[in-house]
Amino acid sequence: GEIWQGTRDGAPGEGSLFYRLEFEAEGKVSILRQSGGFNKTEIQNWHLENGQVVIHSNPGDEITDFDNATMTYTDREEMRFTSGDSFSNFHKWYKTNAYLHVLFVLFGLMLLNELCRHSKYANYIIWFVLPIALIPLFASYGVTYWFKWVKLYSVVGAAALFTLIRFTKVGDMKWARFGAAAFLAINISEAVLQDFSMGNIANILNAIGGILSIVTLAGWAKIHADKSKQKDMVWPAMTTFWIIAYDIWNIVFVYLNFPGSATAQAMVLIAATLPSLFIKKGTWLQARAFTLAGSFMYYFICPFMYESHVVPVPRNDELMLLAGLASFIANAAYAFVFFRKTKEQRLASALS
Structure with missing residues (x-):
């Protein structure tokens, strides 16, 4: 059938x-x-x-x-x-089309990230011109849920800010560096509030994981545009361990709250993580903004493509609890390592 x-x-x-x-x-x-x-x-x-x-x-x-x-x-x-x-x-629903679309999202967003890394003018067109020019198209598809509109323009705004940090004197301003980190912290905080509002044990465990993810953000004052040809925005203090713990937390959040989006959002996360680990370290936040904003713009341009190609994931009370526990453990483990290292550094500084 x-x-x-x-x-x-x-x-x-x-x-x-x-x-x-x-x-x-x-x-x-x-x-x-x-x-x-x-x-x-x-x-x-x-x-x-x-x-x-x-x-x-x-x-x-x-x-x-x-x-x-x-x-x-x-x-x-x-x-x-x-x-x-x-x-x-x-x-x-067609199974083959759905799985091909998952791969399309992954590789399409990775290509978008590389385009934005290598082309200054692509950034201005994609993050400054298109979000305004396409408003009539966005509105024509009947996306009425206000939260989606807020998400769209908040992440597009972050991508625009990162563009200014990379290519203008805005990058020399302390408020801009703080704004880059604040984008990430606010994004996590919104999800934490959503998890707490659900009230399930799995959601609460994941919410605690999100809080730990926020409090272990460090070194935002050192965010800057590097001297490479691409002028990438880098965050030297962003560790691989933190990124992996964040990815676990984020996919668990989507899995618990938006099950129809879990597979696609996993691809959005991977599209930012792979380049930041294997192409250029330190660029994760930049890649996260580009891929997340790109995915939202794609959804608003063609919601049918996302909605018709959902790949369902196994989900029951036990799996949800395990997912929430995994998120809590991963972020608690990083928090332990982070605060132990911080304590050791302070002790060494006091003794020197």
Whole structure:
């Protein structure tokens, strides 16, 4: 049978909802719903009525999202889901296309990062001109959730600031270096608040991991544009251990709160981490801003591509708890190493 998938924005503090519908013979449909701490698969009933797909739950079912909703075909590959005042799109899912899209996101963002490293003018076009010129296109796709708009322009703003740090005298100003680090700290803080608002043990463990990630940020005053041909913005004090612990924390955050985005966001993280570890060390924050801003602009330009190619990940209460625990352990381990080293340096300084 056909497989259809869709995502919806949840209530404030709820994260997003991911659905996977596997239509079976004789009017049965297997529905997977993932959101926050909810992970359920139920067999329900469906039929066609006046060109619409109608789904009914059974007595005792926990997934009742489709009982009073309408699902109308907009074309052969898309259905519009409407429930009350909210709506979202469901897309017919093709496994090969979905996995190819994951690779496209990874390599596309890595290429974007290298373009921005090597071309001064590409930075000004991508981070200054396009975000303004494309507003009518962004608005035309009906992305109404305010949080997504805030995220888009906050990360684009960071990429623009980093461009000024690299190519202008702004890089000599202390406030600009602080702003670069503040972008990262604020980005983490927003996610920490989201995790705490969920209230699940896994989310709380991950939130603590995020706090540890913030308090172990160090050396922001040494952020600068180097003297290479690319004039990369480097953060010498940013360690590989911190980056890996951050990556674990971030992917766990998305896994717990936005399950439909977990695979794609993992590629966004990897697209920043690989270049900063194997192409040029010290450039992780720069790469993170470029790849994250690029991914948001891609989503706003063509939300269909993201929404129709979701690769679902295994998810249950046990896996979520293990993920939260892994995030906590990784960041606690780095915090232990960080504070021990800091204490040793202070002791050595006092004795010298």
